[in-house]
Amino acid sequence: MEISKAKMQQVFKYFDENSLLTKTFSQKNIVTSVFSLTLMLFGCSKTDPPQDKPDPVINKPPGSFTVTVSKVSYNYAMIEWSASNDPENDNIMYSIYLNDKKIADSITNILSYKIENLTPENQYTGYVNATDSKSNSIKEPFALSTTKYYIRFSEIYGFDDLFTRGVSIAESEDKGFVIAGFCNGWDLALVRIDSLGREIWEKSYQYIHRSHVEIKKTIDNGYIIVGFRYVLKISGDGNKVWDFVTDFPENDTEYNSIIPTDDNGYMVVGTGYENGFENGNENSQVTLTKLDSDGKPEWVKYYGKPLRSLGFSIEKTSDNNYILLGSSETTNMHIFIIKVDENGQSIWSKIITGGMFSFPNQIKLTQDKGFIISSFSMSSMNETWPRIVKIDEEGNTVWDNYYLHDYISSLSNAICQTSDGGYAFTGSVELAVSSSKSACLLVKLKPDGTLDWEKQYKRDDEVEDFWYVGYDIVQTKDNGFIISAEKSWIYNPPDNNWGFWVFKTDPYGEYVD
Numbered sequence: 284m285e286i287s288k289a290k291m292q293q294v295f296k297y298f299d300e301n302s303l304l305t306k307t308f309s310q311k312n313i314v315t316s317v318f319s320l321t322l323m324l325f326g327c328s329k330t331d332p333p334q335d336k337p338d339p340v341i342n343k344p345p346g347s348f349t350v351t352v353s354k355v356s357y358n359y360a361m362i363e364w365s366a367s368n369d370p371e372n373d374n375i376m377y378s379i380y381l382n383d384k385k386i387a388d389s390i391t392n393i394l395s396y397k398i399e400n401l402t403p404e405n406q407y408t409g410y411v412n413a414t415d416s417k418s419n420s421i422k423e424p425f426a427l428s429t430t431k432y433y434i435r436f437s438e439i440y441g442f443d444d445l446f447t448r449g450v451s452i453a454e455s456e457d458k459g460f461v462i463a464g465f466c467n468g469w470d471l472a473l474v475r476i477d478s479l480g481r482e483i484w485e486k487s488y489q490y491i492h493r494s495h496v497e498i499k500k501t502i503d504n505g506y507i508i509v510g511f512r513y514v515l516k517i518s519g520d521g522n523k524v525w526d527f528v529t530d531f532p533e534n535d536t537e538y539n540s541i542i543p544t545d546d547n548g549y550m551v552v553g554t555g556y557e558n559g560f561e562n563g564n565e566n567s568q569v570t571l572t573k574l575d576s577d578g579k580p581e582w583v584k585y586y587g588k589p590l591r592s593l594g595f596s597i598e599k600t601s602d603n604n605y606i607l608l609g610s611s612e613t614t615n616m617h618i619f620i621i622k623v624d625e626n627g628q629s630i631w632s633k634i635i636t637g638g639m640f641s642f643p644n645q646i647k648l649t650q651d652k653g654f655i656i657s658s659f660s661m662s663s664m665n666e667t668w669p670r671i672v673k674i675d676e677e678g679n680t681v682w683d684n685y686y687l688h689d690y691i692s693s694l695s696n697a698i699c700q701t702s703d704g705g706y707a708f709t710g711s712v713e714l715a716v717s718s719s720k721s722a723c724l725l726v727k728l729k730p731d732g733t734l735d736w737e738k739q740y741k742r743d744d745e746v747e748d749f750w751y752v753g754y755d756i757v758q759t760k761d762n763g764f765i766i767s768a769e770k771s772w773i774y775n776p777p778d779n780n781w782g783f784w785v786f787k788t789d790p791y792g793e794y795v796d
Contacts, residue, residue, distance in 0.1 A: 343370040344419035350411050352425055353395075357403040357432040362425055363395040367413040374416060381409040403432040433763050433789035436480035439770065440783040447472065447782040448769035450754045453498045453506055456519070458760070459483065462767045462785055463498040463508055471496060471510060472783065473521055480787060486521045490528075497540050502547065509541040509551055514578060527578040536570050536583075540596045544625070545603070547576040552597040552607050555585065569594035569609040569619065571627050584627035587611060592619060596645045601652040601676065604630065608646040608656060616640045618658060620678055633678040641670060645697050650704060652676045657698035657708055660685065669695035669710060673732060682732045687712060693724065697755045702762050704730040709753030709766050712739060719748035723768050725756070725792050738792035748772055751784075762790040 345367040354361040367375050379387035379396050387396055401407065406428045414420040440449075440462075449464040459477040466472035469492035475483040496510035505524065508515045516524040529536055536555035544550055555570035568587035571594075575581055586592065586607065596608040604624050611619035611634060618635035635641075635656075643658035656672040668688060673681040687693040694710040701707055706728040714720040722741035729735045742749050755767045768784040788794040 342373075342415070342417040342419055344421050345369045345373075345375050345413045345415055347421060348411075348413065348423055350423045350425045352427045355427050355429060356401075357430045358401050359397055359399045360401060360407075360427045360429065361395065361397050362411070362427075364411050364423065366394060367421065369415050371415070375413050378412040378414065379409065380412060380422075381407055401429045403429055405429050430789075431761075433761050434479060434759075435763070435787055435789055435794045437784070437786035437794050438476070438480045438482075440474045440476075440482055440785065441466075441472075441485045448752070448754065448771070449474070449767035449783045449785050450495065451497045452755045452757050452765060452767045452785075453500045454757065455500070456504045460757075460765060460785075461498060461500075461506055462783070463496050464754075464767065464769075464783055465492055465496070466783065469493070471508065471515070473498075473508075473517075474783060474785070475521065476785065480785070484521055488515065488523070490515065490526075493537070495539055499541055499543065501543055507541055507543065507549060509538045511537055514538065514541065514549065514551060514574060516578060525578045527574060527580070536572065538572075539594060542597050542599060542605070544573075548581070549574040549578075550597055550605055552594045552609075554593045554609075555583075566591050568592050569607055569621065571597075571605075571607060571623065573627065582627065584623070586621050586623075586629065586632065587619075595643055598646045598648050598654065601648065606646060606654060608643050610641060610643055616642065618643050618656060618672065620646070620654075620656075620674070622678065631678060635672060635674075635680060635683070637670065637683070644695075647698060647700060649673070649700050653681065655698055655700060655706055657695045659694045659710070665692075667692045667694055669693055669708065669726070671695065671698065671706065671708060671728065671732060684732045686726060686734065687724075687737075691715070694752075695724075695726075696753060699756050699758050699764075701727070701758050705735060706730075706732075707756060707758065707764060709756040709764075709768075711750075711752040714741065719750060721750045721752060723751040723753045723766070725753065725764065725766065725788070727792070736792065738788075740786075759787065764788045764790075764792070 348365045348367040350364040352360055353363050369375055377390040378385055408426045410422040410424045412420055412422040447466045449462045451463045453461050455461055461475045464472050466487055471488040471490045474485045490513045492511050498506050498508045501507050504519045506517050512529040514527040518524055536553050538551050538553040540552045542550050551572040553570050554567050556567055568585040569592050571584045573581040590612040592609055592611040594609040598606050600606055607621040609619040610616045618641050621632040622630040637660055639660040639662050641658050641660045643656055645657040647655050649655050653675040658670045659667050660670045661667045669686045672683045675681055691713045693712040695708045696710045698706055698708040708726050710724045711721045712724050714722055722739040725738040727735040741751055750771045753766045753768045757765050759765055765787045770784045786794050
C-alpha cells in the first residue's frame with residue numbers, strides 16, 4: 284500500500300513533537316500514540332479523490348423556424364419565415380440558398396425575401412439558413428414552382444376628359460386590340476394597342492352618342508362601329524371609309540349592336556318606331572337594319588309586342604341565321620329574344636320572364652350552339668343585380684342565375700365564354716350607400732353557372748369617391764382577359780389616373796397596375 288509523501292511528513296512531525304526518548308509516557312499514553320500513528324499511516328493511506336472538473340460551455344445552435352412561399356409568379360417568388368430564437372440570445376443572420384447556391388446573405392432585420400429572375404414553369408428547391416455569431420446554424424427548406432408567363436398590364440390612354448371611357452373591344456389582326464369609347468363629352472374615341480398594351484394610334488370622331496358604342500372586326504382587317512344614330516366603317520389604321528347617319532327625326536332609330544354578314548354587308552340592331560315617334564307612337568320596337576358593303580340601307584324590320592320593346596345585341600347562330608336580344612314590356616321589362624333569317628324574317632321569338640325588371644345588354648354564341656345572355660335586374664327599391672341566362676339553340680332556358688346579392692347594387696355589362704366551358708362577365712359593384720364608390724367587377728362562372736371566383740378592382744386609399752366600371756370583356760389566347768373600362772371621379776380626380784382604361788389579366792384575374 285503506497286503512503287503518500289504528505290502522510291510521511293505528518294508522521295515525522297508527530298515524532299518530533301512527541302518523542303519517546305525525551306518524554307516519559309504512561310502505558311495509556313503509549314497505546315494512544317501507537318493508535319494515532321496507525322491511523323495516520325494506514326487509515327488515511329488512500330489518495331484523495333480527484334475534484335470534478337466543470338463541463339465545457341457549449342454554444343447551442345439557433346432554434347428551428349418555419350419557411351413559407353407566400354407568392355409565386357412566372358419570374359419571381361416571395362418567401363417569408365418566422366424568427367429563429369437563439370438559446371443564448373445571440374444575434375442571428377439569415378442566408379438564402381436556391382438550388383444549393385447562395386443568393387442572399389447577412390439578412391438581419393427582415394423575415395422575407397423576394398427571389399427574382401426565375402424561369403417560367405420551373406421547379407426550385409432551397410432553404411433559409413439561420414446562423415449565430417459562433418457559426419452555429421440551422422436550415423429550413425422550401426420548394427416552389429413558377430407559373431406560366433402571362434401578359435398583364437393596366438393602362439390609361441389619352442383623352443384627358445373626366446367622362447372618358449372605353450366601352451367595346453375588337454381583336455386586331457396583329458394580336459392586338461382596338462378599343463372604342465367616348466371622349467370630350469360624347470365624341471367617338473378609338474385606341475389601337477398591341478398585345479403588350481402599347482399604344483399604336485388614337486383617334487376621335489365627332490358623332491353624337493348616348494351611353495353605348497360597339498366595334499367589330501371586318502373581313503378586310505378594318506372595323507365597323509355603331510353608336511346612337513350612326514354606323515362608321517374605318518380601315519385598319521383608323522381612317523374613315525364611309526359612314527351612315529340616320530336622318531333624324533325622319534328616322535329616329537337608335538343603334539346598339541352590329542355584325543358583318545356573309546355578303547360583306549351588315550346587320551344592325553337597335554330601337555325604333557315603325558310609325559315614327561312624332562306620329563304619337565310611344566311604343567318602341569326592336570329594329571333590324573340591313574346595310575350593304577358600302578353602308579347603304581337595304582331594308583328595315585320591326586319586332587315587338589304591343590307595349591314597349593328595346594333592341595340591344597345581335598349574334599350569328601350556328602345555322603347562319605341571327606338572334607336578336609332585347610327587352611319587352613308586359614307587366615315588367617323582360618328579356619326578349621328573336622331568331623331571324625338572313626332576310627329578317629322571324630323564325631321564333633321568346634320572352635324570358637323574371638320577378639323583376641330585366642335589362643339585357645349582350646348575347647354570345649356558346650360552344651354547344653346555344654347562347655349566353657348578360658343582363659341585370661332591378662328591384663322595386665332600385666337595387667340591381669347581375670342576371671346571367673343560358674339558353675339552348677331553340678331559346679329554351681338552361682339556367683337563369685342572379686349574382687352578388689350581398690351588395691347594394693351591381694351590374695353585368697358584358698360576357699364571354701371561357702376556354703374551359705365556363706363564362707366570365709364584367710361590370711361594376713357599388714361599395715357604399717353614403718359615398719360614390721364603385722369597383723370594376725370580373726366574375727368567373729363554371730359551365731353550370733355557379734360561381735368560380737370573383738375579382739374587384741378598386742382604390743385602396745381613402746379617396747372620397749371613385750367610379751370604376753367594366754364595359755366589355757374578351758378572353759385572350761393565353762386564357763387571360765382584356766377589359767375595356769372607365770376610371771372616373773365626381774369631385775377630385777387624381778392626376779394621370781383616370782379616363783380611358785384598359786387592363787389585361789392572367790386567367791385568374793390578376794394584373795399589374
